[in-house]
Amino acid sequence: MRAIETITGKVSVLNRDDIDTDQIMPKQFLKRVERTGFGEFLFYDWAKEPDWNLPKNPILVTGKNFGCGSSREHAPWGLEDYGFQAIIAPSYADIFYSNCTKIGLLPIVLPPEQCAAIAEAGEAQVDLAAQEVRWPGGSAHFDVDPDIKDRLLKGLDDIGVTLTRGDAIAAYEAASERSGPVTTAL
Amino acid sequence: MGKSLFDKIWERHEVASGLLYIDLHLVHEVTSPQAFDGLRLNGRKVRRPDRTLATADHNTPTDGTPRAALIKDELSRVQVETLEKNAAEFGIPIYSLGSEGQGIVHVIGPELGVTQPGMTIVCGDSHTATHGAFGALSFGIGTSEVEHVLATQTLVQSKPKSMRIRYEGEPGFGVTAKDLILYTIGQMGTAGAAGYVVEYAGPAIEALSMEGRMTICNMTIEGGGRAGMIAPDQTTFDYVTGRPAAPSEVPPEWRELFSDPDAGFDKELVIDCTKISPMVSWGTNPAMVAPVSDKVPVAASEQDERALEYMGLSGGTPIEQIKLDRVFIGSCTNSRIGDLRTAAEVVRGRKVADNVYAMVVPGSVKVKAAAEAEGLDKVFREAGFDWRAAGCSMCLGMNPDIAAPGERVASTSNRNFEGRQGRGARTHLVSPQMAAAAAIEGHFVDIRTWSN
Numbered sequence A: 001m002r003a004i005e006t007i008t009g010k011v012s013v014l015n016r017d018d019i020d021t022d023q024i025m026p027k028q029f030l031k032r033v034e035r036t037g038f039g040e041f042l043f044y045d046w047a048k049e050p051d052w053n054l055p056k057n058p059i060l061v062t063g064k065n066f067g068c069g070s071s072r073e074h075a076p077w078g079l080e081d082y083g084f085q086a087i088i089a090p091s092y093a094d095i096f097y098s099n100c101t102k103i104g105l106l107p108i109v110l111p112p113e114q115c116a117a118i119a120e121a122g123e124a125q126v127d128l129a130a131q132e133v134r135w136p137g138g139s140a141h142f143d144v145d146p147d148i149k150d151r152l153l154k155g156l157d158d159i160g161v162t163l164t165r166g167d168a169i170a171a172y173e174a175a176s177e178r179s180g181p182v183t184t185a186l
Numbered sequence B: 001m002g003k004s005l006f007d008k009i010w011e012r013h014e015v016a017s018g019l020l021y022i023d024l025h026l027v028h029e030v031t032s033p034q035a036f037d038g039l040r041l042n043g044r045k046v047r048r049p050d051r052t053l054a055t056a057d058h059n060t061p062t063d064g065t066p067r068a069a070l071i072k073d074e075l076s077r078v079q080v081e082t083l084e085k086n087a088a089e090f091g092i093p094i095y096s097l098g099s100e101g102q103g104i105v106h107v108i109g110p111e112l113g114v115t116q117p118g119m120t121i122v123c124g125d126s127h128t129a130t131h132g133a134f135g136a137l138s139f140g141i142g143t144s145e146v147e148h149v150l151a152t153q154t155l156v157q158s159k160p161k162s163m164r165i166r167y168e169g170e171p172g173f174g175v176t177a178k179d180l181i182l183y184t185i186g187q188m189g190t191a192g193a194a195g196y197v198v199e200y201a202g203p204a205i206e207a208l209s210m211e212g213r214m215t216i217c218n219m220t221i222e223g224g225g226r227a228g229m230i231a232p233d234q235t236t237f238d239y240v241t242g243r244p245a246a247p248s249e250v251p252p253e254w255r256e257l258f259s260d261p262d263a264g265f266d267k268e269l270v271i272d273c274t275k276i277s278p279m280v281s282w283g284t285n286p287a288m289v290a291p292v293s294d295k296v297p298v299a300a301s302e303q304d305e306r307a308l309e310y311m312g313l314s315g316g317t318p319i320e321q322i323k324l325d326r327v328f329i330g331s332c333t334n335s336r337i338g339d340l341r342t343a344a345e346v347v348r349g350r351k352v353a354d355n356v357y358a359m360v361v362p363g364s365v366k367v368k369a370a371a372e373a374e375g376l377d378k379v380f381r382e383a384g385f386d387w388r389a390a391g392c393s394m395c396l397g398m399n400p401d402i403a404a405p406g407e408r409v410a411s412t413s414n415r416n417f418e419g420r421q422g423r424g425a426r427t428h429l430v431s432p433q434m435a436a437a438a439a440i441e442g443h444f445v446d447i448r449t450w451s452n
């Protein structure tokens, strides 16, 4: 995973609320077993609409509850592969938000007025360390979980970090693991 | 302050702050190939194959294809075969196409008894909340997290907020679990529970069968909720005990799984069940619903306009006048034996309308066998329904079961997003009874007053 410091550039705008992951990455592309190359299928059906305009910029500004529906990580993979490095929206669906942070695509929550101002400005700079978005004519602070921020700044793989805590997991298993179902015994 | 059911399960599974132990990991073919690849690339193993179970469901054809190698669609075949290879390589038990344990991942978990009260359960699928019906903490994860759980049997998680929805009053005749949850999502919106783990409670929930409870928890994600759960009680214990992977007696700890009377919730919602009618969705998200006796609403926003246009509907049309092309009874929301029984009762001795193609897709190979043992397949077939083999089928159109552009479907599944059942397909979400009656009439009917 690439480390994120600042993301600077033009802004693409998709002014719709409740965009679900079925639209971001339609199911026919979920049949692939590879992890890369999803960008060309992004918003596959919507992209056929005559007034569709979504340039490949580093930043996407969009509506509330972005990424609702299916948990498919293919949606963030597609957004990232298309060229987006940060998304700015008033809110996100939970699983989508988490999926983005796992692959180093930065989801930023800002109030609708500020999202509109950034869309209007057409360009912005995201400074993760300072937790600030700056654009011609304004700036805004955004919140991010400190652990997620740290991981994104360092570009760390979550699994590697957890594996270093292997002893704690083994200790939990020894002391508190439930006597639950054993799938291999079925 | 007392603890909620969610608090109790959460605390019991904290390995360390922010690191949650996972008791059961369910895996399917669509969201796992890249995760297994990640393990291979890094030379990592699956930490607990004995806490992991795989099945093929999303891609599998429902025409009775007996083995993965015979799946006609090449991409689907590769995906299912990849799952089989990965399961073999990493030592994970698998119920693939042709196995008698195969079925929709959220149907086979409870069926096998691997879903039990008090557990933490995850799966790379947003409808994992289904298992919360057993008093488990159960939620959907993305592929990076699938890989994380495979490698470590844990998840990095910060504790979500908690919410309780209480159902007061008794639902009227013809009002099912599906109607309760569709109504609830209609009330709170598609993001009404975003950031929350939802506990469903109250007399109307306690009165539900396990299948009804699964239908409710299943659709938690459609209201944005991270997980849905219901405190286990005698109904739960009776259902779970004695299943292949479950104990035969109720372990004492299961009886402690309830929210203390003084437990705090970050948000509470009360639903009056006496106000709920059989529901039909009219738009392109599951919050766009109306009582069947009502009319399609007049657009109140640009989003509504877009939805009505996609659905080919105009505001003011009585819902009962909406004509259908297809009826789909199936999906992890409504494909269990109880769902099939109630639908069969509606169609028994009747005929599917000429303008409708109707199909029933049991949720698992075992549900199919149970239904056939009761003769339900005959009831459906004689009425003109297509009786299919187990799988996700027309819930999401990743397999050959799809609707054509513009076709209108009454569906017992959980999502009516644009294109979900096929490009340009128009989905109306309903209960199994309502879907069955609509198949007979060729349009929606109010099951409460319907007499054919």
Ligand code: SF4
Pocket (backbone or CB within 6 Å): B057, B058, B104, B105, B106, B125, B127, B331, B332, B333, B391, B392, B395, B396, B413, B414
């Ligand atoms: S039946 Fe539908 S919602 Fe359920 S797991 Fe399959 S595709 Fe997902």
